[in-house]
Amino acid sequence: MNLTLKIWRQKDAQSKGKMVDYKVTEISEHMSFLEMMDVLNEQLINSGEEPVAFDHDCREGICGMCSMYINGEAHGPDRGVTTCQLHMRMFKDGDTITIEPFRAKAFPVLKDLVVDRGAFDRIQHAGGYISVNTSGNTQDANSLPISKHAADEAMDAATCIGCGACVASCKNSSAMLFVGAKVSQYALLPQGQVEATDRVRNMVAQMDLEGFGNCTNTGACEVECPKGISLENIARMNRELLKSNF
């Protein structure tokens, strides 16, 4: 198929950017979206232009590196996928596709479609861990039974890949789904209880400091999340924060 691409080009963090139109031809419907971008870049390199910079790595939907706001949605129109898993069969011959970086004040653009999601890392530095040293004589793993239900729920929260689609999709650029998932994983497990109070307070404080917006429960994050992280995690974080203050 043949496509028109409207892509955000920005030289670096300091420069102003703009949308630029490109044409690609002979795109197979079996290609992934990023393979289509590879075709465009190969074309640009061969004609002496600078290729479009975009983040990507594992290309199987788990590393969370790829981003892109495609036709007005994070990771494009498909559900439960990252951009690297989005396939061209979702589009039609002759389509115009608008491709922008994830936008939020807390995610500054570094170049073209590449953004800096360091804010997520800093939130995790603030409390995304259980303080346990690597001694080699930690208690036996089975000495602490955890109900299957709690373990499964913690796992569901822990599947977050930290891609930032929640922030990008939220009309308020709120990071609460991400932080809620991280807080929930530990809140659901007995190992996480000891530091629960400080963890939720510190992580929320850091989240606020990074300049993310406030949650108004539109639910867009949950819909766009490639891993289907539930809004329930935000509710749980709210409870955890309330608990930590009383």
Add this chain to the structure above:
Amino acid sequence: MSVLDSKVPKGPLKDKWIDYKNHIDLVNPANKRNIDVIVVGTGLAGGSAAATLAELGYNVKTFCYQDSPRRAHSIAAQGGINAAKNYQGDGDSTYRLFYDTVKGGDYRSREANVYRLAEVSANIIDQCVAQGVPFARDYGGLLDNRSFGGVLVSRTFYAKGQTGQQLLLGAYSAMNRQIARGKITPFNRHEMLDVVKVNGKARGIIARNLVTGEIERHSAHAVVIASGGYGNVYFLSTNAMGSNATAAWKIHKKGAFFANPCYTQIHPTCIPRSGDYQSKLTLMSESLRNDGRIWVPKNMDDVMAIREGKKKPTDLSEDERDYYLERRYPAFGNLVPRDVASRAAKERCDAGYGVNATGEAVYLDFASAIERYGKEQAKIHNIKNASAAKIYELGAAIVKAKYGNLFQMYEKIVDQDPYKTPMMIYPAVHYTMGGVWVDYNLMTTVDGLYCIGEANFSDHGANRLGASALMQGLADGYFVLPYTIGDYLSHEIRTGKIPTDSPEFDAAEKEVTDKINFFVNNKGSHSVDYYHKKLGNIMWEKCGMSRNATGLKEAMVEIKALREDFYKNVSVPGKADEFNNELEKAGRVADFLELGELFAKDALAREESCGGHFREESVELDGEQKGEAKRNDKEFAFVSAWEYKGEPGEAVLHKEELEFNEIELKQRSYK
């Protein structure tokens, strides 16, 4: 006497590691504060090492090319992690894990290292659970296990199909704690481009800030390379797009020997290639072979009909199917080790039985598993005379609970529903057992330069068992390196801060900037990917699942010629001092173009078939094992460690003879 000293401690196998730990020199806490360690790579090995070293009190700097340590490719490991916990009471033990690993590695690994790995494996699970890794549990709240290829016990711990992700996030959380304490300084979006040696010791690295293009100098008392494997030398692999061999190859060029480069694991269950535009291959966890049955049609007519779309795989009756693994290996069936399963698939496809348009695919069928689980569930729920549809529904729910995310992934990529029609799979490059040579201390042949995880060669011999990569990465990082590096660093307490303005740093930086300037100024006519794809093609055709002397010789010549062409005609747009993805790729492909040649040279020198390395000249000619790989223990029971001599083709071979005192060398039989 070889120049290689493995430094394996004396004494009985099972006491070696304990005795070693009891007798090493330690660094006192006050002195640790004055010692810097650089860790390159933040996957399971690098991340766990960085966190543990920082916990001990060293000042750690970590480097990764991704935007966050959490994105390292360990995250993509699906199936699980082995540990000799024997929670299932099925006869597992440290010895059995050790034995399985050595046997699975086709007797080409170092006994002492593997035993240590098995020994610490149980600690890994304890540690990860304490960190909050949500492993799968049974209804009693205890940890669940599954079984994996090549072994007869269930010792694999898992977290859905995302075990690697959860373990990496665990290691990353341990890093976070140390970053918050200021003991780890993370350098994300940074790529190590060379190691700096001062007086023969590794004293720092040259790194490029991938956002600004700035070249930076970082010094340390020891450097740890944990940069993963070199599977991307094939262009198409299950590795991440950015996975590269640059760190490992640069240290090789600075004196670290490179061991067994030809040992590559071709994973049997990957989604087949669909076209020339393909940028990477996707793995489907080996755990699928627990329940999936692999087959191709028995008759060529059916193959043709399926390829032309006239027949569907579900149209074929049991009699018309060839479950070739069950046929050839009745004892292990679909659970034979990866190398065996991959070669068997290739054998069928080469014989013309491949089931997709490219002729490179076999079926992985869940129909009988769904039926079996369905009947089981019907019994559990007391449903008498359940209809076929009900049984299917019940069975599909169980399969979904076990492999749901993998099935979804498959459906997204292939656009077919694997609950209804068999999956198509084909082998793909997945893991490299070869890597930088290290001794028992995980130190390379350069003092103060360590190599851990997939980047080193140490524990898997010629073939890695499923769910053992995660185990090795975390064993190295959490439980081995922190001890062994302490022994070395105990001699560094009087060294003081390492200056970065020395002539050695000047020279290393100049070498790096010269190379970068060459690339951006070389106005060639072909993109970096053009060369990478060509290299990949040579590697896959001539150094792939089966190799022969003629092909390997050709490969060496072709890769060398391709490398020369690359330096003449490669085109790298953009500038050096900016975010420049093409420039990053150029440097990585340049190194692959050298590594590929050494790879072929190593494969040529090893005139035997062992593990992932299959030489067509070395097969059993008769008997029950006819046609199977033939190992040659008399002449090849050694590690090939290559020393760089200016050109990859001129590398000099050093042999580390492998001694087997605990395990008797046997023909691997899965029949």
Add this chain to the structure above:
Amino acid sequence: MSGFFKSSIGRKYAMALSAFFLMFFLLQHFAINILSVFSPDAFNEASHFMGTFWAVQYLLQPILIFGVIYHFVMGFYLEIKNKNARVVKYAKNNGAANSSWMSRNMIYSGLAILAFLVLHFIDFWLPELNTKYIQGNMSGLLADGESFRYYEELVHKFVNPIRVIAYVIAFVFLSLHLMHGFSSAFQSAGVTSMRKEKLQIFGKAYAIIIPLGFIFIAIYHHFNH
């Protein structure tokens, strides 16, 4: 604790709390107003009680005023803050793909409600204050001194069709606001999902029935005066 209400989540709680109060107020307001359809006398009694009972006048009324002001001011404040959290806007944004119109436009439905409240205050609340606290007439009686004035005043207001139309439009916006606001407040308060599903049905019913009821009252009196 002081930090709590300055945190993003603390403010969510505060918005939810004020919303709960306002939704409760709306319910009792509706309950009294609907009496006017069935029984003018009962309506008069209830109105007089609410208008003169000290706990309502001096305790609940100030809380209500504070709640209204807080909900509006914080609503606007957060809206501005949230807008600023994205400096460069998307060239193309498909919000409809992942969220409801109501959830994305709370600020506009809120503004419409604010405009209505101004009208409502001028219509009822200011005259009420004038009568009771400036003229000092706490009797609640008409000029004839015999019957209560509340029902008469109510009916009189809905004679004007323009006012009725304005009320109808305002209540449509209220309905839209509540469509998202009701369940959103529970979500903010951290209510778990199991109850949330039932709450959502209840919330939708609330968001439709209450405003529809108010619309019915306005139209009923318009045509039956």
